[in-house]
Amino acid sequence: MNLYAVILAAGLGKRMKSDTPKVLHEVLGRPMLQHVIDAVKQLKPVKSVVVIGNGAEQVKEKIGGEGLSFVLQKKLLGTGDAVAAARDQLKTGTALILNGDGPLITTQTLKTFLSRHKRNKNTLSFLSFTDDSLSGYGRVFRDASGRVTEIVEDKHASDKEKRTFNELNGGVYLIETKALRHLADIKRNSASGEYYLTDLVGILSRSGSRVDAYNCPPEDIRGVNSRQELFEVSDILRKRIIWGWMDRGVTFINPHTTVVHTTASIGKDTILYPNTIVEGTTSIGRNCVIHAGARIADSFLGNEVTVKDSTLIEKSRIGKGTSVGPFAHLRPESIIGKNAKIGNFVEIKKSNLGDGTKASHLSYLGDAQVGSFEQILSQGYSSAVILSS
Ligand code: UD1
Ligand code: MG
Numbered sequence: 034m035n036l037y038a039v040i041l042a043a044g045l046g047k048r049m050k051s052d053t054p055k056v057l058h059e060v061l062g063r064p065m066l067q068h069v070i071d072a073v074k075q076l077k078p079v080k081s082v083v084v085i086g087n088g089a090e091q092v093k094e095k096i097g098g099e100g101l102s103f104v105l106q107k108k109l110l111g112t113g114d115a116v117a118a119a120r121d122q123l124k125t126g127t128a129l130i131l132n133g134d135g136p137l138i139t140t141q142t143l144k145t146f147l148s149r150h151k152r153n154k155n156t157l158s159f160l161s162f163t164d165d166s167l168s169g170y171g172r173v174f175r176d177a178s179g180r181v182t183e184i185v186e187d188k189h190a191s192d193k194e195k196r197t198f199n200e201l202n203g204g205v206y207l208i209e210t211k212a213l214r215h216l217a218d219i220k221r222n223s224a225s226g227e228y229y230l231t232d233l234v235g236i237l238s239r240s241g242s243r244v245d246a247y248n249c250p251p252e253d254i255r256g257v258n259s260r261q262e263l264f265e266v267s268d269i270l271r272k273r274i275i276w277g278w279m280d281r282g283v284t285f286i287n288p289h290t291t292v293v294h295t296t297a298s299i300g301k302d303t304i305l306y307p308n309t310i311v312e313g314t315t316s317i318g319r320n321c322v323i324h325a326g327a328r329i330a331d332s333f334l335g336n337e338v339t340v341k342d343s344t345l346i347e348k349s350r351i352g353k354g355t356s357v358g359p360f361a362h363l364r365p366e367s368i369i370g371k372n373a374k375i376g377n378f379v380e381i382k383k384s385n386l387g388d389g390t391k392a393s394h395l396s397y398l399g400d401a402q403v404g405s406f407e408q409i410l411s412q413g414y415s416s417a418v419i420l421s422s
Pocket of ligand 1: 041043044086109110111133134135184203228230231
């Protein structure tokens, strides 16, 4: 079975009221589109096609991944038209179509979805969820026997229909590529002027093809159309990550004010105080204490490191047992050895401080080598520059 992925990322994202294309807005430090691509990648599709349009060049520049192809949707005429733009790229097989504005999707949910689609030999399947507090999603209509008959967009459904049908479309579909010829049967919606991909559900259901929706938790498929939803989705992902680290033995004094990016890692028995931010590819060792107000980006911290309050650490390395802060700033390429002490109001840039070094207060160290002579010689330097505060 050939699996193709099609990710829709061309839309205007009007409701975001932004100059940045919607799919590039970041959810925990990564564009939301990148989250979708990463979740799909592990299913190893033979090809992944990203449909771009609004801000196409910007999206191409920011988004990466092996084997991605980009297709341009010339006029933004809706999700049905977006899939039509990608159709030439797909051969016989199954197409996994996802909205690029649903960054919570997980590989595990997609795997289960794929196996249900295959097991039931469906022509079209999609993920649905139920949450009465949400609006703006397509409504899944079913007949008396429970068969899916169509999807009606929220804005086109009557109040009565909304009361009757509270199952929502998650914007993740599996469709046998043969059936994509029916994209041509989608009529332009007279109210919005768009071709809705969701109309394919009604078209295929009426033609007697097997169509079904599989319920999954809202935490997996919430979409982002507004800044409020961007926050809500980021918060769901933030909690998912932090609760995962708690499972692995990390203490969070106040998890509600702590941010840990998906690409960061934290060792067992480390404690994070409130208002701490762990960004990018940061790796924190075991038994560390990260005090309030610290931000650590793309850095490596060994075991038993203490980061005191209001400290910023960027692209740096800190050895075992070292203490940094309060109010310290490690700028990129600072390498601090073991059992060192970087104290109050010390700024360090592109410097190498050997084991046991102390820079206790009010100093700047830039492009410097500080530490034991042996250590410096072993690193290939012929003389040592020793700075002290
Ligand atoms: C869509 C679904 C809705 C579903 C919801 C889930 C349709 C008609 N409606 O609504 O049933 O509940 O997602 O989140 O599909 N896009 C393009 N080209 C376009 C228009 C959109 O590539 O011409 C892309 C957007 O960039 C976005 C995705 O398609 O990533 C979905 O578009 P959006 O406008 O957000 O659709 P919703 O109104 O959220
Ligand atoms: Mg959307």
